[in-house]
Every structure is written in structure tokens, then in C-alpha cells.
Amino acid sequence: MDEWVRPISNTRRFNASGVNSFLLGVMFDRSIPADRAWESGEWINESLGDHQDVTVLWNKLVSMEKKRLTGFLKYGYGGMAFHRHYKTFAKQLPRAAKVILDKYDGDPRNIWNTERDVDVIRNRLEEIPGIGSALSRMTVLILARNYGLIGGKASLPQLDIKPDIHVMRVFRRSGLIDSKAIEKDAIETARQLNPQFPAVLDAPCFEIGQKWCRPSSKKCEDCPITEACPKLRIVDT
Numbered sequence: 001m002d003e004w005v006r007p008i009s010n011t012r013r014f015n016a017s018g019v020n021s022f023l024l025g026v027m028f029d030r031s032i033p034a035d036r037a038w039e040s041g042e043w044i045n046e047s048l049g050d051h052q053d054v055t056v057l058w059n060k061l062v063s064m065e066k067k068r069l070t071g072f073l074k075y076g077y078g079g080m081a082f083h084r085h086y087k088t089f090a091k092q093l094p095r096a097a098k099v100i101l102d103k104y105d106g107d108p109r110n111i112w113n114t115e116r117d118v119d120v121i122r123n124r125l126e127e128i129p130g131i132g133s134a135l136s137r138m139t140v141l142i143l144a145r146n147y148g149l150i151g152g153k154a155s156l157p158q159l160d161i162k163p164d165i166h167v168m169r170v171f172r173r174s175g176l177i178d179s180k181a182i183e184k185d186a187i188e189t190a191r192q193l194n195p196q197f198p199a200v201l202d203a204p205c206f207e208i209g210q211k212w213c214r215p216s217s218k219k220c221e222d223c224p225i226t227e228a229c230p231k232l233r234i235v236d237t
Contacts, residue, residue, distance in 0.1 A: 007156060007197075011148035014109055016054035021045040023108045026139050027096065027130040028083050040082040047076060055106030061097035066090060095129040103127075112143055116151040118158040134183070138162040141199045159199040161190045166209025167202060173213060174229045 014022060025041030032040075049057035061069070073086035073093075083089055103124075104110035112121050118140050125136040141159045143149040161167055163183040171177045171186045176193075178185070190198040212223035220226050 007145045007148075007153050011152065012146070014147075015051075016107075017045060017049060017051045019108045020049050020054060020057045023100075026125075026135055027092070027128075028089070029135065029138070031085060032083055037083075040077060043077060044082065047072075054108075055101070058097040058100050058106050061093045062101065064094070066094075069093065089130070092130040096131075099128050112140075112150050116155065118144075118150060118155055121150055134162050134164060137199075141202065145199070156197040156199075157195060159197065160187045161199050161202040161205070163187060164206070166213075167205045169215070170205040170209045170213050173232050174225065175232055179232065 021038075021042040021044075023041070024044050025038040028040045029037035045057055048060045064072075070087060070090040073083070073090055074081045076082060100106055100108060111124050115121055115124075121140055121143075122133075122136040125131045125139055126133065131139070137160050140150060140155075141162070144152055144155045144159055163171075163186040168177075168183065168186055171189065172179050172181065176186075176189050187198070190201050194200055208223060208225065212219040220229070220231055223229065
């Protein structure tokens with residue numbers, strides 16, 4: 001198992017610049033490769049934020065004229081768009097910034113630093129435009145597993161998988177869930193399979209779905225679970 005998916009025993013804290021890059025990366029982590037999303041978060045924060053004052057980024061996003069923000073999101077990534085849905089983000093980012101400024105004094109760390117209840121933190125995250133159920137689950141997993149926050153290892157039983165398209169495909173083809181099962185079914189199955197840490201299934205299933213269990217051009221012979229997998233035929237959604 002790669003080191004980044006092992007829960008840490010200590011606590012790591014975000015600095016002002018890091019927390020803004022992190023939250024932007026979370027928001028952008030949909031419909032594009034994860035590496036691109038996280039890099040976009042860092043790039044935007046470097047361009048608009050301040051290394052010392054965490055509020056600068058969010059104040060700029062709230063006050064920036066929409067046309068200018070749209071242009072920045074379309075061309076600011078080295079002449080390319082930060083995200084394929086840059087127009088959507090031109091609408092969502094100012095609204096998200098307002099929530100962070102109004103409810104958390106412009107500091108995303110206030111979302112989780114004083115709270116250990118995973119469900120409370122997920123609900124807070126989902127109040128931010130652009131962060132839905134899947135991304136909130138991913139966020140609390142990273143905070144606990146990689147940073148030792150929100151209770152660290154003690155919160156592992158409360159952490160669920162992020163049932164994205166890759167994880168759902170692997171769950172369906174391997175017979176863990178029915179072909180017509182929905183996201184909540186996958187979450188419940190993971191809880192039953194490993195109640196001590198349901199989200200431990202997330203990273204391996206995501207990797208299998210990306211590398212071997214593709215929608216087409218499957219590489220079953222190279223897949224690490226090929227001997228146990230019934231290789232059910234399903235329609236990818």
C-alpha cells in the first residue's frame with residue numbers, strides 16, 4: 001500500500017497558503033484528473049492569494065468582476081482553462097468564498113479545527129457551493145487519514161468511500177453490489193466489509209478502476225483481483 005493511503009499517527013497542520021490550495025483542489029476534483037485539480041488549486045492560490053493572510057484569496061474571489069474571473073479561469077492555467085467547466089466555477093467560486101468569509105472568518109481551517117464529528121464537518125463542507133456528498137466524503141477522509149485531523153485514527157470507522165465512477169464500476173463488476181445499485185449501496189457495502197475503516201477500500205478500488213477495470217479495453221489478466229473477481233458484465237454509468 002502506498003504511504004499516502006496509510007493513516008498517520010501524528011497531526012499535520014495547514015498553513016494559510018496550504019489550506020486555500022487544499023480547499024480549491026477539493027472543489028476542482030471532478031471531471032478532470034486529480035493531479036490537475038490539485039495543481040489548479042495551488043496555481044489559483046498563488047495567483048490570487050497571500051501566503052500570510054488566508055482571507056485575501058476569498059475576498060478577491062468575492063469582489064472580482066465576473067468577466068475578469070471567467071477569463072482568468074479560462075486562460076490562467078498557462079494559457080489553458082483550469083477546468084473544463086470553468087464557466088460553472090466562475091459562478092460558484094464567489095458564492096463559495098462568501099460562505100467561507102461569512103461563516104468561517106475567511107479561514108477554511110475553521111470548518112474542521114474545532115470539530116471532531118465527521119458528519120458535522122461533512123455538512124459544513126456541503127454548504128459550500130461546488131462541494132457535494134462525494135467530495136465531502138473525500139475531504140474528511142484526507143483530513144483524518146493524511147493530516148490526523150478531526151480525530152485522526154479514532155475517526156476511521158466514520159469515514160466512507162467516495163463512490164465515484166471508478167469505484168462504482170469495480171464494486172459492480174466484482175459482484176460486491178448489484179449492477180443497478182446506487183452510491184449509497186456501495187457506501188453501505190464498504191461499511192459492512194470493513195466497519196473499522198470503510199474508506200480503506202476507496203484507494204485500491206479507484207486505482208483498479210483507473211488502470212485495469214476500464215469501461216472498455218479492460219485488462220483483467222493484469223488486475224490484482226482477477227482470481228477473485230467474477231468479471232460481471234455491467235453497463236458503465
